Amino acid sequence: MIEVRNLVKKYGTHLAVDHLDFKIESGRIYGFLGPNGAGKSTTMNIMTGYLGATEGEVLIDGHDILKEPEEAKRHIGYLPEQPPLYVDMTVREYLEFAAELKGIPKAKREEEITEIEKLVKIKDVEHRLIKNLSKGYRQRVGLAQAVLGFPEIIILDEPSVGLDPKQIIEIRELIRKLAKNHTVILSSHILAEVREVCDYILIISKGKLVASDTPENLEKMLGEHNSVEIETEASPAEVRLILKNVPGIECVETQETGDGLTQAKITEKKGEDIRERVFTAFASAKTPLLTLKAAGMTLEDVFMELTQSDTVPDAFISGTKWEEAGTDAGDL
Amino acid sequence: MLAIYKRELRSYFQSMVGCVFVAFLIAFTGIYFMAYNLVSGYPYFSYTLSGSLIVFIVGIPLITMRSFSEERRNRTDQLLLTAPVSLGKVVMGKYLAMVTVIAIPNVIFCIFPLIIKSQGTAYLTVDYISIGVFFLLGCVYAAIGMFLSSLTESQMIAFISTFGILLVLYLWDGILSMLPVSAVSGLAGILILLSIAAFYIWHMTGNALISGAVEIIGAAAAVIVFVVKRELYENLLTNLLGRLALADVFTDITENSIVDVTGIALYLSVIVVFVFLTVQSIQKRRWS
Numbered sequence: 001m002i003e004v005r006n007l008v009k010k011y012g013t014h015l016a017v018d019h020l021d022f023k024i025e026s027g028r029i030y031g032f033l034g035p036n037g038a039g040k041s042t043t044m045n046i047m048t049g050y051l052g053a054t055e056g057e058v059l060i061d062g063h064d065i066l067k068e069p070e071e072a073k074r075h076i077g078y079l080p081e082q083p084p085l086y087v088d089m090t091v092r093e094y095l096e097f098a099a100e101l102k103g104i105p106k107a108k109r110e111e112e113i114t115e116i117e118k119l120v121k122i123k124d125v126e127h128r129l130i131k132n133l134s135k136g137y138r139q140r141v142g143l144a145q146a147v148l149g150f151p152e153i154i155i156l157d158e159p160s161v162g163l164d165p166k167q168i169i170e171i172r173e174l175i176r177k178l179a180k181n182h183t184v185i186l187s188s189h190i191l192a193e194v195r196e197v198c199d200y201i202l203i204i205s206k207g208k209l210v211a212s213d214t215p216e217n218l219e220k221m222l223g224e225h226n227s228v229e230i231e232t233e234a235s236p237a238e239v240r241l242i243l244k245n246v247p248g249i250e251c252v253e254t255q256e257t258g259d260g261l262t263q264a265k266i267t268e269k270k271g272e273d274i275r276e277r278v279f280t281a282f283a284s285a286k287t288p289l290l291t292l293k294a295a296g297m298t299l300e301d302v303f304m305e306l307t308q309s310d311t312v313p314d315a316f317i318s319g320t321k322w323e324e325a326g327t328d329a330g331d332l
Numbered sequence: 333m334l335a336i337y338k339r340e341l342r343s344y345f346q347s348m349v350g351c352v353f354v355a356f357l358i359a360f361t362g363i364y365f366m367a368y369n370l371v372s373g374y375p376y377f378s379y380t381l382s383g384s385l386i387v388f389i390v391g392i393p394l395i396t397m398r399s400f401s402e403e404r405r406n407r408t409d410q411l412l413l414t415a416p417v418s419l420g421k422v423v424m425g426k427y428l429a430m431v432t433v434i435a436i437p438n439v440i441f442c443i444f445p446l447i448i449k450s451q452g453t454a455y456l457t458v459d460y461i462s463i464g465v466f467f468l469l470g471c472v473y474a475a476i477g478m479f480l481s482s483l484t485e486s487q488m489i490a491f492i493s494t495f496g497i498l499l500v501l502y503l504w505d506g507i508l509s510m511l512p513v514s515a516v517s518g519l520a521g522i523l524i525l526l527s528i529a530a531f532y533i534w535h536m537t538g539n540a541l542i543s544g545a546v547e548i549i550g551a552a553a554a555v556i557v558f559v560v561k562r563e564l565y566e567n568l569l570t571n572l573l574g575r576l577a578l579a580d581v582f583t584d585i586t587e588n589s590i591v592d593v594t595g596i597a598l599y600l601s602v603i604v605v606f607v608f609l610t611v612q613s614i615q616k617r618r619w620s
Contacts, residue, residue: 048414052619073416084411100335
């Protein structure tokens with residue numbers, strides 16, 4: 001569907017996009033995740049044909065966006081970071097203009113605009129000037145413009161920025177609704193959003209693709225070093241003594257809480273499950289455990305680890321093999 | 333292209349810029365018309381029109397300043413450039429909208445010679461040709477203004493630079509009389525122009541080899557011609573740069589009733605060149 005091959009974009013000497021390579025399959029929601037300035041918007045701008053690339057190519061349904069731009073752009077609807085609105089037009093006028101620009105046949109135009117206005121809930125403001133609309137409505141008008149013509153691929157750059165929580169939930173629902181018939185690619189620097197909405201995550205840092213997989217797999221991959229969190233009334237020294245002879249433990253961190261309890265985080269060695277052993281050890285020492293729970297690595301941890309360190313764990317690079325990844329996600 | 337054309341045209345009249353331009357040009361010409369043709373009884377409308385040329389110098393930048401700078405500032409160019417429309421069509425749509433705005437007062441001007449005729453003798457051929465050339469000159473100015481607008485994000489800068497260039501072109505005859513006429517200075521002028529062209533090629537393509545080759549081959553050719561046929565360079569600067577006095581074609585008609593067909597060809601080529609340069613400057617920004 002979309003193939004990005006060896007994409008490079010340089011601004012002078014600054015390398016904004018550094019040899020990106022990925023493939024987007026149809027019918028899923030993809031999330032571009034990365035800290036600010038990671039190259040998400042630049043990549044999207046190149047994919048939609050707004051910017052040229054220094055090197056590499058982007059194929060949209062087999063059409064190179066740089067060589068056959070008109071054919072390739074027909075398959076894409078794009079909502080840039082700042083919605084491209086003509087503020088001196090009314091919503092309806094603007095959408096009519098966008099529809100004509102996208103070459104939607106005149107007979108279908110009116111009907112389709114009305115349909116989309118209902119979809120993004122802007123029907124009641126259609127005769128108002130865009131300059132008098134609030135940020136949330138403007139964002140929706142921008143979204144309506146991207147959806148016009150129902151292109152196969154809809155690319156949204158930070159669609160929920162500047163919206164209130166209710167609007168964010170609405171826009172997420174809308175994205176899910178759209179994903180039934182379209183491929184949606186959205187970018188965000190907010191993890192929770194991407195995890196909630198997307199089937200597949202591409203993490204970009206400093207212009208490079210550092211990981212790409214389903215949210216679950218990403219968590220699982222670093223989750224190999226699981227840890228167990230316990231809470232007990234014994235002192236930290238006693239806890240360490242009890243755990244001393246339990247096999248399979250990598251390290252123990254203890255912490256005293258104010259109310260006389262001790263919390264400990266026990267990291268397992270790779271591939272071990274120590275929960276039973278910990279329980280038995282404490283039981284035989286007649287020290288009751290108040291809490292025992294397994295804690296995996298969260299997506300937050302993965303994200304922080306990937307975008308802040310310069311070296312990337314091998315596990316994530318292999319995660320970019322698409323054939324395997326595709327089958328994984330198919331089960332979900 | 334039609335979509336962009338319609339939107340632009342509507343926006344000109346919604347934002348009042350188009351109305352102000354049309355009203356200003358007609359009011360100004362109306363005053364001249366009354367003074368020259370009605371009160372003094374001079375039978376040529378073309379003479380009146382030559383007085384209105386100065387309005388173009390302020391009015392055209394007003395029309396062109398927003399064309400691309402505003403799109404860029406509001407990021408609406410992202411909509412146009414990601415739509416399945418080629419860049420050439422985007423530029424042409426906008427340009428034709430400007431041309432239409434300029435055409436409106438010119439169509440109204442067509443009534444004025446008839447008013448003269450109803451009062452006595454009128455020279456309709458000269459008058460209508462001059463209206464046509466006046467309109468064409470407006471199109472030339474609009475192409476220049478559009479190009480300058482595509483270079484910047486600020487409509488103020490676009491306005492001032494267009495106004496400045498149009499003013500210099502307007503005063504070009506006077507500036508020209510100060511240029512040296514000797515053969516050596518002709519050669520120097522050619523070399524300077526060549527270097528500017530080479531620098532522009534380098535700036536656009538980033539290819540030092542091509543621009544260097546253009547510079548060296550061009551300079552060698554210029555020097556050889558200078559050695560072989562020195563007299564060619566005499567008055568060269570004045571002749572060459574004299575062509576830049578674009579309004580001369582128009583004033584020839586209004587003052588002497590001489591229609592210079594090559595001048596009209598010059599107008600059309602200047603339009604083509606600047607529309608092309610506008611496309612190129614937008615392309616360049618996409619790639620840099």
